[in-house]
Amino acid sequence: MKDTESIFHRLYDQYHQDVFQFLIYLVKNRTVAEDLSHEVYVRVLKSYERFQGRSSEKTWLFAIAKNVAIDYFRKNSVRSSRNFDAFDWETEQLVSPTKSPELILELNDDLRQLLTALEKCTGDQKMVVIMRYIQELSIAETAEILNWTEAKVKTTQHRAIKNLREILTQNEKEASHYESRKMGRQQN
Known part of the structure; x- marks a missing residue:
């Protein structure tokens, strides 16, 4: 467990900013991006032992972040439309439900x-x-x-x-x- 913890901290320290920035560009909401970033690292902690090193840790983290973002947009799509059709990632637009004024002003x-x-x-x-x-x-x-x-x-x-x-x-x-x-x- 100690090993996994130190690996987790190293990954977090090394890639947190990149993962957070990636998510904030997708969802355009700082609070949501923070929550999704947290979810990414929860998944990392749960699945690091299965990481086989076929890709770099960075690409593995971004793949997890991509999946977390897709899950977020799917969930929002279902909630907003109350329609249980499949979310088509390839053709649907990823439009964040809210605009972040602080992000836009910067x-x-x-x-x-x-x-x-x-x-x-x-x-x-x-x-x-x-x-x-x-x-x-x-x-x-x-x-x-x-x-x-x-x-x-x-x-x-x-x-x-x-x-x-x-x-x-x-x-x-x-x-x-x-x-x-x-x-x-x-x-x-």
């Missing part, structure tokens, strides 16, 4: 626009973008965490970037149109 405008656009992507796309560009995981690590091939990660990443470009371009056009209409009213 971000610069470009990142805020990107995260808002990311809400319109599929769950797979959102997960890949967060892992690859925010958590800076490699394609191999991302594939391992998601239990995908590297080709699927690359394809999903490509589609996500294309989708984000389209969303951001559309948002820019709408903002420009709004500004020109606003200017026209002020001149009258």
